[in-house]
Amino acid sequence: MxxxxxxxxxxxxxxxxxxxxxxxxxxxxxxxxxxxxxxxxxxxxxxxxxxxxxxxxxxxxxxxxxxxxxxxxxxxxxxxxxxxMRKPNATDIQRLLQMHEQRHGFPGMLGSLDCMHWEWKNCPVAWKGQFTRGDHGSPTIILEAVASVDLWI
Structure with missing residues (x-):
């Protein structure tokens, strides 16, 4: 920061x-x-x-x-x-769409999707199999966020 x-x-x-x-x-x-x-x-x-x-x-x-x-x-x-922390209004969405189309060449793009696996240390035993993947040795929760260039999440 x-x-x-x-x-x-x-x-x-x-x-x-x-x-x-x-x-x-x-x-x-x-x-x-x-x-x-x-x-x-x-x-x-x-x-x-x-x-x-x-x-x-x-x-x-x-x-x-x-x-x-x-x-x-x-x-x-x-x-x-x-x-x-407010939801985007119609003007904000229009601005984001135009900005991403000019910058990335993708019409209709509001932002980029980013995902992160966060280790769930206190996962209930009954759920461990559901939240554990082969490439991660322990249960994780996937955090997803769509962020624009100006960090609108």
Whole structure:
């Protein structure tokens, strides 16, 4: 993630939610910074690591990392949802169709399909055979997304 984008998200969350503001406790000790809280949340989302993983280098406890993730997701949806998480309207679809036809030469193309196998560690035993392929040794879930050049998902 680019630094400018990350700092824009952190600053917006900090200005809208008291949870992301750095506070001082009764003995004048500073709490976690907004950057620490956002890094813990984004790393959980990006890498799927458990919340207790961040205690070592971010100094964020497991319960706080879970809290950061919850508040981060709620905040991003509330602040950026109307702009970035809306369904495309007729004008948006027309723009995407024209852009992809000019760029790729495919008329009627809204975006490119991308798939990813995500390992399902807690897959129920009864479902393991259904979700395991020969080229993957463990059960996986296939995540599919259609994304345009301007990252409209």
């Amino acid at each position: 680019q630094r400018d984008l990350f700092l824009r998200i952190v600053n917006r969350l900090e200005s809208h939610y008291p949870y992301f503001q750095q506070r001082v406790d009764a003995i004048k000790k500073k709490g976690l910074s907004p950057i620490q809280k956002c890094v813990a949340a984004i790393r959980q989302l990006a890498y799927g690591t458990p919340p207790d993983h961040y205690d070592e280098y971010l100094r964020v406890a497991e319960s706080t990392a879970i809290e950061c993730l919850n508040f981060f997701c709620q905040g991003v949806i509330q602040i950026f949802g109307k702009q970035y």
